[in-house]
């Protein structure tokens with residue numbers, strides 16, 4: 441096992457510059473992946489992140505038909521529910537670009553009604569297993585060893601330091617076997633979710649957090665300046681040669697002492 445490399449923090453003076461630089465970074469990651477392997481594998485989060493992907497719309501050089509997209513986490517709700525990360529991404533980005541529908545890997549909609557209810561966790565296990573099998577089909581014998589190797593994982597960070605659906609103090613933080621896990625007691629509603637696990641996130645070639653706004657300032661300070669506190673976002677440290685980046689605006693970075701790196705492609 442190689443040591444993880446230190447995060448690279450890039451801060452931008454305004455949200456528009458952040459969105460544009462993020463788009464350039466994603467396109468560069470895509471080009472490198474396609475030239476090596478003919479496809480680009482991406483895991484994407486919900487929350488405020490899909491809105492930040494707007495810089496990709498109408499950009500030349502995006503080979504949408506080569507993208508294979510999974511969700512870093514998803515809430516167990518119907519796809520038309522306002523809590524659905526898929527719905528959010530659909531509204532903010534997928535409906536605005538020519539990505540083939542079959543290249544977006546969602547939870548199995550047929551399994552959602554049962555997973556939304558019931559006292560036992562069998563249906564949650566089943567929906568997480570089905571998503572893991574979809575990942576295995578996409579990655580096995582291509583970009584995986586013990587875990588899949590995503591070309592890029594895009595993450596957000598919540599005020600409590602959670603990322604994907606990995607929450608502070610939750611037993612899922614220690615999951616070291618599964619690719620996809622379920623959670624039935626998320627402290628942030630909705631309670632039932634599935635998430636990629638830390639070993640998957642930390643095997644990615646690149647991981648990029650995106651955060652903007654002064655309401656993220658305290659969280660970023662703790663995550664980046666006090667990783668010893670072990671907040672979930674601090675535990676994202678991809679193994680070498682993987683690299684973690686932070687794309688933030690100056691408001692979100694206002695309390696961070698961790699050194700900033702000028703953005704360059």
Ligand SMILES: O=C1O[C@H](COP(=O)(O)O)[C@@H](O)[C@H](O)[C@H]1O
Nearest residue numbers: 485486487488489596597598604
């Ligand atoms: O619940 C979630 O929260 C995180 C952070 O969301 P944000 O709105 O504070 O950016 C998000 O990354 C995750 O996908 C989502 O399910």
